[in-house]
Amino acid sequence: MRNQYRRAGLVALLTVFTPLSVLAAEVYPTQALFGDTHVHTKLSGDARGYGLTLSPEDAYRIAQGETLISTGGHQVKLKQPLDFMVVADHAEGYGLMDELIKGNPELLVNDTVKRWQKMLTSGNKQSVFLAVREIIQAQGLGKLPEKLTYNPKVTKGLWESNLQLAEKYNQPGKFTTLMGYEWSAMLRGNNLHRVVVFRDGIDKVKQTLPVDSNRSGYDPINLWRALEAYETNTGGRVLAIPHNPNLSGGMMFDYNRPNGIPINSQYAKLSQRWEPVIEMTQTKGDSEAHPVLSPTDEFADYETWDVANLALTQKTTPQMLSGSYVRSGLKRGLEMERDLSVNPYQYGMIGSSDTHTGITVTDEDIFFGKNTLEEPSPKRWKKPASMSPDGLLKNEGWTISASGIAGVWATENTREAIFDAIKRREVFATTGSRIKVRMFAGWQFDNELFQQGNWVEQAYQKGVPMGGVLASPVNTSGGDLPTIIVSALKDPLGANLDRVQIVKGWIDGQGNTQEKVIDVAWQDDRKLDADGKLPSIGTTVNVSEATYSNTIGSVEIKAVWQDSEYKPGQKAFYYARVLEIPTPRWTAYDAKKYQIKLPEDVPMVVVDRAYSSPIWIQ
Secondary structure: OOOOOOOOOOOOOOOOOOOOOOOOOOOOOOOEEEEEEEOOOOOOHHHHOOOOEEEEHHHHHOOOOOEEEEOOOOOOOOOOOEEEEEEOOOOOOOOOOHHHHHHHOOOOHHHHHHOOOOOOOOHHHHHHHHHHHHHHHHHOOOOOOHHOOOOOOHHHHHHHHHHHHHHHOOOOOOOOEEEEEEOOEOOOEEEEOOEEEEEOOOOHHHEEEEOOHHHHOEEEEEHHHHHHHHHHHOOOOOEEEEEEEEHHOOOOOEEEOOOEEEOHHHHHHHHHHOOOHHHEEEEEEEOOOOOOOOOOOOOOOOOOOEOOOOOOEEEHHHHHHHHHHHHHHHHHHHHHHHHOOOOOOEEEEOOOOOOOOOOEEEEHHOOOOOOOOOOOOOOOOHHOOEOOOOOOOOHHHOOOOOOOEEEHHHHHHHHHHHHHHHHOOOEEEOOOOOEEEEEEOOOOOOOHHHHHOOHHHHHHHHHHOOEEEOOOOOOOOOOOOOOEEEEEEOOOOOEEEEEEEEEEEEOOOOOOEEEEEEEEEOOOOOOOOOOOOOOOOOOOOOOOOEEOOHHHHOOEEEEEOOOOOOOOOOEEEEEEEEOOEEEEEEHHHHHHHOOOOOOOOOOEOOOOOOEOOOOOOO
């Protein structure tokens, strides 16, 4: 892709196939906005089944900074309001769980459903938990009764009511509500979920209904066809965001489609067309990297969930990992581009919460869990986050992560500007903190760029921002080396920064994919060791008191780094990883609050981080 912002012309390119709106030559994104594209309310079957009573309206009010009471009776108020939100309730049985709990006779179609209804209304938490797990497994195996998966008359009314709320709470320039839903495909229990996000308002979005994965064959290509039909019929714009690939059983970054057919160039083009970014960190673990795949990366084992797939129908094996983590997926994308001339996995990176409480709280000290059963209590650390019906596969309660947040670089806080930022991949992910990270790559940057007041403008002129593709130089004699510039600013209410790293993936001269993590910037007297590794910054965390101090680390870190190992014509990607200093994890705050002692294998310290979207060299 060419430079996305060209002073010589008026057109800013989004991708080779999707033009952006015309922008003035001097216009470029100046606002870092933070939001959540993955919020569930009581309209989601699993959330309602676990007892959630908060509505989409409640979620919008909390996101804007209002004080509300949670389902469990706790007072909720965010430290910092969000800039934008997508209420993304499950398309499958949209709003029907609430009707099932109410005993709607239209839904009580067989003895199994009647049994589920009885369990859900029994008042016994264990019975409720098992009922919801059975329903989720039936969904993953395609065995839900049709009345629970396709009821358009009921769905239409609930959908339009939700869209009206999104319009009510949309405040351009202050708080943006983007309309959407979640397509929750689980082929054999493997997570292939996508969050669908619209650029448009209710006049267009009400002309469609959420697409049920049970009726679209669990294959993303059928979702993409529905999205194409929406755009054709309404003139609107829409995209899809795959999320938490770590629970996909290796299917998210497979070489084959879900039906087993090898991915071809046509399919790869459709993937690029409809899915520009991926959700790579959230409450069910972080999907950047895995220690088995990246054994030399000392920070790869972060909030790792690798027990089983999403529905816990299949234990995770080492063979599945490469298809389940973003860094390896990006590397596979390079391989497939070599063979197909198109990269199906050319994803930007965002985070989001996947909260099933209607509450987006990513702060460790006021973490509200993923669902109502995980709201603050002395025992939540040992309540299973998820478990197979036979109890053999289990994600422990203490493994739940407080992550994550979606960051976008936008021209303004509106639906159109945020959607366009996601579409051109000028986005970043954080695991909960409001770290601002910006990255560019080019062939003409100099080491003094940050000394100039208009360095961002020059970066757009001379290079490409994160999410972009940097064309190889015309002169391939070997004199040109790519230069990466990164700027990272701490969360104003959070911890200082430890370091900035560049993660590089490439295809070597023998045709094999490689990766490397490089410490490129920090602001103290530490020195790289003989292996090029930066020593630990240390810690100020007092676990027993659940405290830390910003007496170490930096408020801001900037880096200009040139890849001296780059070979002319090399296919590669680069992204930035920004690490905070260590801070207390939510488990430490719980231990302090409730005066409990947790087992030694429960982590009490966390190193939050931010990830830029990659830049690719072609």
